[in-house]
Amino acid sequence: MTPYPFSAVVGLADLRLALLLTAVSPAVGGVLVRGEKGTAKSTIVRALAALLPDVAVVRGCRFACDPAAPDPACPDGPHAPDSPHFRRPATLVELPVGATEDRVVGTLDIQRALADGVKAYEPGLLAAAHRGVLYVDEVNLLPDHLVDLLLDAAAMGRAHVERDGVSVKHAARFLLVGTMNPEEGEPRPQLVDRFGLVVTVAAPRDATDRAEVVRRRLAYEADPDGFAARFEGDERELAARIAAARERLPHVALPDHELDRIARVCLAYGVDGMRADIVVARCAVALAAWHGRDVVTADDVRDAARLALPHRRRKDPLDPPGTDEEKLDEALAEAEAQQQEADRAAQQQPGDDTDPDDDPPPPGGGPGDGGPGPDDRGPAPQQNGGGTGPAPQQEQAPNPPGDGQGQTAAAAAAPTGAAYRTRNLSIARRGTGGHTGKRSPAYARRGRVVGSRVPQGKLAGAPHLPATLRAALHRRGTQQGGAGSDLGGGAMARAAGRGQTVHPRDLREAVHVGREANLVLFVVDASGSMAARKRMTIVKTAVLSLLRDAYQRRDRIGMITFRGHEAEQVLPPTSSHEVGVMRLASLRTGGRTPLAAGLRTAAATIATERRRDPRRRPLLIVVTDGRATSGPDPVTVAPALAGVSTVVVDCESGPIRLNLAGRLASALGADLMPLDALEVNGAATPRRAA
Structure with missing residues (x-):
């Protein structure tokens, strides 16, 4: 189908300018497009490729070498200066979120390995994108191991492949364009930094513009060729302007x-x-x-x-x-x-009588002197409905009423200090990798390859090619009288050179190990025993630090507090960590300590989430000093949390320690961590409950 014309996109002036600038100068470093769903992010990126000038390519080179300056290390080279060449349009290569590592960087050409007995390299998407555009939709959802590959290629301009017995280096210079929806989480900071420009877009807020968007889209779907013909002149003008700007750029x-x-x-x-x-x-x-x-x-x-x-x-x-x-x-x-x-x-020259302090201009300058003013032409990235306001740490809750227990709640919510880097609290045993993240170790369909195994029934993941070939050769050698023990490279090549048949029983699948995201559920003691203002500030700062850590590790979070006679789910499990920060900032304290109620609410929340998403493993973090002045003994609730990985953060302070948090951790089978051991640079160290 004819692509939607670039010049037909309504609005999005900043995004259009950013994409055109990277087309003029790929050295700028690409564009990251942030915006809510349905804002034409993918449409305008796919339309960009049609505006790029054609590229000259050495004929027969799978790595798109420029005949004027061929890559001396090209795997298909070396190319002579007068090598035959041709011109073709710049390529647009899309990297899907579910792509495998071998599809991105390339891998062993299994067909030639089996038929001809030679090690041949089959290029991947990075090679196909060389001198073109590499488009990554939903870049924030890209698995970490693929992000690492992109970072390496973007930094060096080359792809280095070391896998399946193949060692290859080839040029991989491309215009990197990514799109993402911030509601689905943020990408790694290292990846964001590799993008030269970042633009935030939003849907038009003007009814006329919205109607025009719908009008053009319907016209395009009814007659793509006719619609594109309407904007053909504008497209040619933009393409010519890009070419002219490229020629002017060095000067x-x-x-x-x-x-x-x-x-x-x-x-x-x-x-x-x-x-x-x-x-x-x-x-x-x-x-x-x-x-x-x-x-x-x-x-x-x-x-x-x-x-x-x-x-x-x-x-x-x-x-x-x-x-x-x-x-x-x-x-x-x-x-x-x-x-x-x-x-x-x-x-101001020496000896001048002019007073440099006479009539100083206003700070920042004005429209007449080059400073920013009402008519400033600078492109301001569009906001996705967000506003400015005080930082969550500075929010204050209204004075809460008493809790009916003869004690008055704190006059105001205790302030929150600056967050710090926490230790990695994780689930020790490996999971099945239900959700890609950065917290707990897990087997996964993608990630670092640590071995191979015989598939149980249908092949669940990518095949492990060397192990499959070894199994096939071993079977063949066994059938020919025990010669299969010689499985070196020479034997493999000789056998494969005569043709090798791979049976289904020879297949081996790769075993990948990565890290997964978890449901991190906080149970925070907000009772009177924690209500000393300075102490509660320390506790809230610790929880804020854990919230930031959960954000960076792509976890879902939930928060339960308990005070008075009951527990409250102040934050149902969600991916919105900002809401958790705001709820924490306004947390009220005071009253008795219904610790058992908090644990019961946590057990009910985990049971509900397991029914909703059985593949996401929970990690329970209980922040308390272990005192329970209301309700039953919390130890009696421990069986309801059996099998749940738990960490008890001990907030007890003072010269006399009752070790009630340690007793609770022992009953829960949890790790016990003193509050001052939570920080990476803290003096204390975590300890296992007795």
Whole structure:
């Protein structure tokens, strides 16, 4: 089917500009598109390939070598300078979330290995994407081992394959474009940093624009060729402009004062490393070339910073939405003020009578002096309905009433301190890998290959090719009188060279081990025994740190608190960690300690979640000092949690220790961890319950 035209997409100006800039200068580093479902993310990315200039390819080269500069290490080379070649459109290669590792990087050509007895390499998607576009839809759901492969290829511009007895290196320089829905979780920070530009998109909020989107989509579905013909002129104009900008790109000058401006913006914004400075510089040069200029201007730097910096700031992953844009505006204003001050100092010569403090311009400058103003043309990434507000740690709950037990709840919710890095609390035994994540070890259909096994019935995963060949050769040697003990490479090649038949009983499947995401259920003691303000601040900070750790490991979380006579499920199991932070910030304390009620509620919650998703294993984290002043003895509830991996975080403090948390941990068969051992750099160490 004819692809939807790039120029026919309604709105999304920032995304269109970002994609066009990466088409002009692939060195910018690709684009990550964040947005809610149904915002034309995939449509516009797939339309980009039609605008890219054709590429010259050496005829017969499976790795798309450029005849003008062939790769000297090409597996299909070496190529002579006058090798036959042809021109073809730039390729768009889609990397599905369910792709296997051998499909991405390539693997042993099993057909040639069996028929000809030779080790031959079959290229993967990285080779197919060389000098084209590699598109990853739902990049945030990509398994970790595939993310690692992309990181290596994006960093080095080459793919290095070491698998199945094959050792190959080949060029893999491509324009990386990813799309994602933030509601489904965030990708690894290392992967996000590899994208040069990040754009957040949202559906149009104007009724006229929404109607036009539907009108064009219906017209395209009714007659794709006729619809594309309507925009053929616009498409040719964009393609010609990309080609012209590519030719102008090497001649665009980046003045030193604009380079200084880039450095000031990046410093003020608080980015890590030097990649941000380099990307902003490359993007500014591409902007100047796109607009037909030979010199980078201040407007180019501001526009480039808005596209290249928001995702690079050092921040807590649970910061509220809108924080990045606010910080960037402040950094741009600060850099502008510093630039103007430097310009005035350079213009002020020794002996001048001019007072440098006369009539100073407003901070950040105005529309007339190059600073940001009402008519600022910088592309502002669209917000997905998010607003700005105080950080969750600063929220205060209203004064709670008493609990009817003769004690008054805390006058206000205790504040929460800065989160820290926690130890990895995980389930010790290996699971079946129900959900890809980063917490507990598990067998999985994808991940690190640790061996092979005979499949139980139907082949469940990818076949283990070397083990399958060894099994086939061993069977053949046994049938020929015991010669199958010689299974070295020479014997394999000789046998395969005469033709080797693989029977179903020879198949071996690969055994993969990775890590899975869990349901992390917090049971937090909010009773009077925990209500001392300083102590509760320490406990809430610990829980906040565990919430952030769960966010980074892609877990689902839930939270139960208990105080007075009952327990409350303040956060049903969810993937929204931000909600958990807000509920924690407003947590009220005071009253008696119904510890048994909290454990019963946890058991009921886990039972419900097991019926809903039996493949996700629960990890129960009980944060308490072990006291129980209301309800039955919590030890009597322990059988309801049998088989549930549990960690008891002991919050008991003071010179006299009753070790009630240790007693509870022993009854639950749980690990016991002192509160001060939760931090990675803490002095104490975890201990097993007696």
